[in-house]
Amino acid sequence: MSAIPSFRIGQGIDVHAFGDGDHVMVGGVRIAHGRGVLAHSDGDVALHALCDAMLGALALGDIGVHFPPGDDRWKGADSRVLLRHCKALLAARGWQLGNADITVICEQPKIAPHAGAMRAAIASDLGLEPDRISIKATTSERLGFTGRGEGIAAQAVCLLVPA
Ligand SMILES: [Zn+2]
Numbered sequence: 001m002s003a004i005p006s007f008r009i010g011q012g013i014d015v016h017a018f019g020d021g022d023h024v025m026v027g028g029v030r031i032a033h034g035r036g037v038l039a040h041s042d043g044d045v046a047l048h049a050l051c052d053a054m055l056g057a058l059a060l061g062d063i064g065v066h067f068p069p070g071d072d073r074w075k076g077a078d079s080r081v082l083l084r085h086c087k088a089l090l091a092a093r094g095w096q097l098g099n100a101d102i103t104v105i106c107e108q109p110k111i112a113p114h115a116g117a118m119r120a121a122i123a124s125d126l127g128l129e130p131d132r133i134s135i136k137a138t139t140s141e142r143l144g145f146t147g148r149g150e151g152i153a154a155q156a157v158c159l160l161v162p163a
Pocket of ligand 1: 014015016039043044045048
């Protein structure tokens with residue numbers, strides 16, 4: 001019997017710069033905002049960090065490998081499609097998400113009012129109960145690029161369990 005526990009842990013980080021636009025996508029939720037984000041896809045930092053965490057837990061590389069920026073298939077892509085693709089990659093290897101904890105870092109927009117909708121969207125895509133998905137938000141106390149309002153960042157940690 002193997003002494004290695006049947007768990008896998010992963011972490012992910014994503015950043016996008018703000019640019020012209022009238023909304024941002026975060027955690028699969030459209031939030032009205034005075035800026036958009038510069039990105040090949042919809043620029044959803046929360047879902048990109050989560051996808052990277054899920055891929056990292058199985059040492060499958062990162063989202064740049066699975067969804068190359070130069071590939072027109074992913075131009076303007078809904079990141080929920082990417083998330084569901086990552087779920088399928090895990091399932092094909094006998095794993096599923098146990099839980100995930102995601103922190104979004106920005107001064108604006110305010111994330112907290114949308115956290116419930118984000119948890120519901122992510123849980124729905126992964127076929128899980130929302131209590132397995134945590135969305136937290138913080139500012140960087142006006143320090144650094146997020147503090148100056150130049151962009152938005154997210155970190156994610158996840159645990160995988162056998163499917
Ligand atoms: Zn990204």
